[in-house]
Amino acid sequence: MDMNSRERFNVVYDGPALAEHRMDVRDLAPALIEISDLFAAANKELNGDNAEVRIEVKASFKAGSFGIELLFSQDFVTQLRDLFTGPSSSAISNASGIIGLVGMFGGGLFGLLKTLRGRKPLKILQQGDTAEIWITETESFEVDSRVIRLWRSRTVRTSLEKTLSPLQKDGITDFGIVHADQVVLEVHNDELPSFSALSPDDAEVVSDTVTRKVLLLESVVFKDANKWRVHDGKYPFHAALEDPDFLTKIDNGERFGKGDVLVVDLRQIQTIGNGVLKTDYSIVKVHDHRAPLQSNLI
Numbered sequence: 001m002d003m004n005s006r007e008r009f010n011v012v013y014d015g016p017a018l019a020e021h022r023m024d025v026r027d028l029a030p031a032l033i034e035i036s037d038l039f040a041a042a043n044k045e046l047n048g049d050n051a052e053v054r055i056e057v058k059a060s061f062k063a064g065s066f067g068i069e070l071l072f073s074q075d076f077v078t079q080l081r082d083l084f085t086g087p088s089s090s091a092i093s094n095a096s097g098i099i100g101l102v103g104m105f106g107g108g109l110f111g112l113l114k115t116l117r118g119r120k121p122l123k124i125l126q127q128g129d130t131a132e133i134w135i136t137e138t139e140s141f142e143v144d145s146r147v148i149r150l151w152r153s154r155t156v157r158t159s160l161e162k163t164l165s166p167l168q169k170d171g172i173t174d175f176g177i178v179h180a181d182q183v184v185l186e187v188h189n190d191e192l193p194s195f196s197a198l199s200p201d202d203a204e205v206v207s208d209t210v211t212r213k214v215l216l217l218e219s220v221v222f223k224d225a226n227k228w229r230v231h232d233g234k235y236p237f238h239a240a241l242e243d244p245d246f247l248t249k250i251d252n253g254e255r256f257g258k259g260d261v262l263v264v265d266l267r268q269i270q271t272i273g274n275g276v277l278k279t280d281y282s283i284v285k286v287h288d289h290r291a292p293l294q295s296n297l298i
Contacts, residue, residue: 005074007095008058009104010178011035012067015189017171027166032057032068038159039072042102042109045153046146051075053098067178072099101146102160104177105184109150109160110195112143114187117194124148125242126267127284152205158197167192206277207270210284215239216293217260228283230262239266239281246286259292 011032013023036055043053051074058069074095096105103110112133122134131148134140150156166172167189177185187195215230227238241247243264250256265285271278 005095007072007099008069008179009072009099009184010067010069012176012178013166013172013174014176015171015173017169023166027169027172028068031163031166032070034159034162034165035070038102038156038163039098041153041155041159042150043074043098045149045156046098046101053095074098101144101150103147103185105179108144109147109156110185110187112147112151113160113194114191115141118196126282127242127244149205149208152208154198161195161197164192164195205269205271207268210265210267212287213264213266215262215264215266215283217256217258217262219258220256237281239283241286242282242284243286246283254289256289257292261288261290261293262286263288263290 013028013031032055039053039055043051053072053074056071056073058071072095099105101108103112116133116135119135122136124134125132126145126148129145130142131145132140132142133148164175164187167175167187173189175185175187176183213232215232218229218231218236220228227240229236229238231237262283264283264287267282267284269280269282271280
């Protein structure tokens with residue numbers, strides 16, 4: 001049994017060059033293809049091969065400088081029982097979910113890029129389904145952690161930038177989304193630098209996973225972003241401690257020593273930048289703190 005989800009919305013380009021509600025097909029066609037590619041890339045990042053999406057042009061035009069109605073369709077190729085019990089159980093199972101995370105209806109990736117205004121975050125702390133983004137030491141905001149995955153994807157960011165490429169033309173000044181007769185997204189041409197794709201020098205995330213691990217403490221450091229040296233039974237490595245509840249316990253005087261055991265959710269992020277593969281670790285949740293293992297149990 002296939003599952004299908006659809007959502008309609010209007011894409012509007014505006015500006016003096018479009019006063020007669022006409023747009024050069026050489027500007028429009030590539031932009032529509034990139035909108036399709038943007039959703040395909042976002043769906044691939046979030047759902048893998050569990051779902052397919054497509055964008056269709058509907059034969060109805062709304063009032064505006066130049067507007068065209070699009071139909072977003074998402075088809076699940078997985079059986080219903082597998083969708084809720086198997087690897088696809090975390091899939092974004094409706095069209096509005098994908099559109100919302102991209103930010104076509106406000107917020108999402110578009111909202112994140114608008115807020116950042118081209119700035120790189122000082123740090124990003126992910127806790128469960130939420131990511132806290134610190135712009136400065138005192139300024140932060142929260143987004144859905146899946147938006148961060150889209151923000152880090154070179155393919156998604158490139159398609160988003162090209163979607164707005166008509167705004168680089170003289171006389172085309174605005175891009176907008178209309179949904180249910182409401183303007184839900186506006187981008188002006190002076191905001192284009194905020195939506196630039198990742199440059200070749202920017203690190204691209206190629207893997208981002210969280211797994212339950214048992215770690216042995218080798219050293220505790222309360223500086224350099226709380227990067228503790230730990231051992232997973234095979235290799236030693238440094239991991240940043242990002243569990244706020246556990247950090248509170250530390251502030252309240254909980255003691256640690258070499259050989260202590262931590263049961264944690266460990267995030268491993270692999271990035272490629274300038275031809276170099278880099279792996280970073282962070283402890284996002286500490287479930288248990290135990291005394292050192294007995295020698296006869298090691």
